[in-house]
Amino acid sequence: MKKADLSREPGVPRRNNTQQILNAAEKIFSAYGFAGARVDDIAKACALPKANILYYFGSKEELYRATLQRLLVGWLADADQWISIKHTPIVGLEGYVRAKMEFSRSRPDASRLFMHELLAGGEYVRVFLDSTLREHVEQKALVFEYWHKEGLCAPVNATHFLFTLWSMTQAYADMQVQFAAVLGRRRLNITDFETGISTIMQLVGAICRTSQPLTSHKQADTIQQKAATKRNRIPQ
Amino acid sequence: MKKADLSREPGVPRRNNTQQILNAAEKIFSAYGFAGARVDDIAKACALPKANILYYFGSKEELYRATLQRLLVGWLADADQWISIKHTPIVGLEGYVRAKMEFSRSRPDASRLFMHELLAGGEYVRVFLDSTLREHVEQKALVFEYWHKEGLCAPVNATHFLFTLWSMTQAYADMQVQFAAVLGRRRLNITDFETGISTIMQLVGAICRTSQPLTSHKQADTIQQKAATKRNRIPQ
DNA sequence: GTCTATACACAGATAGAC
DNA sequence: GTCTATCTGTGTATAGAC
Numbered sequence: 001m002k003k004a005d006l007s008r009e010p011g012v013p014r015r016n017n018t019q020q021i022l023n024a025a026e027k028i029f030s031a032y033g034f035a036g037a038r039v040d041d042i043a044k045a046c047a048l049p050k051a052n053i054l055y056y057f058g059s060k061e062e063l064y065r066a067t068l069q070r071l072l073v074g075w076l077a078d079a080d081q082w083i084s085i086k087h088t089p090i091v092g093l094e095g096y097v098r099a100k101m102e103f104s105r106s107r108p109d110a111s112r113l114f115m116h117e118l119l120a121g122g123e124y125v126r127v128f129l130d131s132t133l134r135e136h137v138e139q140k141a142l143v144f145e146y147w148h149k150e151g152l153c154a155p156v157n158a159t160h161f162l163f164t165l166w167s168m169t170q171a172y173a174d175m176q177v178q179f180a181a182v183l184g185r186r187r188l189n190i191t192d193f194e195t196g197i198s199t200i201m202q203l204v205g206a207i208c209r210t211s212q213p214l215t216s217h218k219q220a221d222t223i224q225q226k227a228a229t230k231r232n233r234i235p236q
Numbered sequence: 237m238k239k240a241d242l243s244r245e246p247g248v249p250r251r252n253n254t255q256q257i258l259n260a261a262e263k264i265f266s267a268y269g270f271a272g273a274r275v276d277d278i279a280k281a282c283a284l285p286k287a288n289i290l291y292y293f294g295s296k297e298e299l300y301r302a303t304l305q306r307l308l309v310g311w312l313a314d315a316d317q318w319i320s321i322k323h324t325p326i327v328g329l330e331g332y333v334r335a336k337m338e339f340s341r342s343r344p345d346a347s348r349l350f351m352h353e354l355l356a357g358g359e360y361v362r363v364f365l366d367s368t369l370r371e372h373v374e375q376k377a378l379v380f381e382y383w384h385k386e387g388l389c390a391p392v393n394a395t396h397f398l399f400t401l402w403s404m405t406q407a408y409a410d411m412q413v414q415f416a417a418v419l420g421r422r423r424l425n426i427t428d429f430e431t432g433i434s435t436i437m438q439l440v441g442a443i444c445r446t447s448q449p450l451t452s453h454k455q456a457d458t459i460q461q462k463a464a465t466k467r468n469r470i471p472q
Numbered sequence: 473g474t475c476t477a478t479a480c481a482c483a484g485a486t487a488g489a490c
Numbered sequence: 491g492t493c494t495a496t497c498t499g500t501g502t503a504t505a506g507a508c
Contacts, residue, residue, distance in 0.1 A: 030355070031355060031357065032269060032272060033269055033271075034272070035268045036269050036271030038502095039501075039503090040500090040501075049476080050475095050502090050503095051476080051504080052473095054504085055474075059502080060501095060502065060503090115355060115410065116355060119269075119348050119410065120267055120268060121267065121413060122417070126417075129418070130417050133417065134420065154438070159418060159419065163408075164407075168399075168400045171400075171402070171403030175399070175402070175403065176354075177357060177365070178354050178365055178369070181369065182370050184370065195393055196396050196399065199392065199393050199396035199400060203439040204442075274482090275485090276482090276484090285492080285493050285494080286484085287493060288492065290484075290485065291492080296484065
């Protein structure tokens with residue numbers, strides 16, 4: 001009795017298998033990192049022969065690079081959409097936190113894989129960190145500057161504030177085992193993530209409501225928008 | 237020319253070496269995790285023969301357990317000292333954040349090792365998570381409850397609030413590579429940690445200042461204490 | 473293109489000299 | 491107690507049958 005010979009048409013098996021392999025690789029690499037993962041485990045996770053995997057990707061290292069690459073694509077998309085002068089801080093930051101938390105909930109392995117890479121020194125994401133991510137943060141800092149000038153948010157170190165947003169939201173993936181244990185569960189459920197969002201937004205509120213109110217005429221009708229921790233719309 | 241034959245008196249070499257090995261093990265395990273670390277790398281890191289290490293600890297797994305054990309001891313001490321009804325929220329939480337950040341700064345490897353263990357599933361810290369840590373959090377939740385009843389802090393989900401404090405502070409160790417890259421440095425410096433503390437305390441301020449002020453007579457002279465983000469004293 | 477069988481290197485562990 | 495030399499299982503990678 002063969003395992004999983006579903007969707008294995010002889011014509012286009014390669015593209016089909018490639019995705020299966022990448023999914024399995026993300027799962028295994030996210031648990032044990034590059035050095036700790038075994039190609040054989042990845043093979044078992046996608047029910048494909050080990051040699052098959054190495055045939056497609058050439059080597060374990062190339063497979064690792066490909067897995068990371070797929071991860072980084074779209075990693076920054078959420079921030080571009082939500083941390084923008086098109087939104088008020090309260091709306092934009094909640095949208096961002098919700099998007100990051102949804103990522104932690106639906107693709108925890110992706111988040112964990114990235115953390116593994118950072119723990120190991122970030123050799124394989126060096127270019128991404130030094131160029132792409134750094135420039136990204138500089139752009140977002142301009143948005144916070146704008147928000148502050150408009151009297152929409154308190155003065156804050158935008159870079160370190162982003163650090164806190166990343167760490168709080170990604171922790172719901174990376175530290176899920178710890179959080180679940182404290183809550184007496186085996187895994188976090190959807191309600192836990194909602195409670196997390198509410199708690200994070202409570203903290204973020206310290207930034208959204210200006211501690212030193214400016215006299216901007218725009219202030220009154222913007223910062224009064226309530227947190228709306230249950231919705232996830234684009235107001236515009 | 238021999239390496240490091242300093243402090244190797246024939247009488248008590250064992251206890252001496254044991255510490256050296258544990259230090260090296262923490263360093264290597266924190267970078268690659270249990271599965272990814274090589275005993276030989278640990279041997280090189282402490283300039284001792286591989287067989288020597290296995291002689292002292294029996295196996296790689298036993299060495300890993302011992303390294304984790306040393307880590308968990310005192311992991312919770314900071315919280316017991318600072319998250320206490322002896323302090324006001326503003327003083328206690330800043331003390332706690334400072335202590336956690338100092339840990340991330342001075343012993344980043346310890347923090348990273350714990351993260352590695354969580355990513356791998358937490359098998360070796362299962363008992364700690366399910367019993368010790370869980371009970372610890374329940375105790376701390378009582379402190380937050382007390383603080384809220386006294387009108388000293390806003391209503392907050394104590395468990396998830398602790399999650400945010402852990403994640404924000406430990407990220408300065410676990411994500412140090414990423415943070416440093418964004419800041420254009422090779423490593424975080426002491427100023428970066430201070431800025432991090434300030435930013436975190438800005439967020440924590442949302443909890444310390446009650447959003448729904450109670451009429452407690454104690455309120456006026458307690459919540460007015462300023463953040464004092466530069467000091468670190470115990471006000472009794 | 474796919475997969476079985478295998479080569480080769482390396483890791484953890486141990487035997488035994490000192 | 492300490493450490494060199496070595497055994498044995500496991501891991502990556504590949505050769506070659508189908």
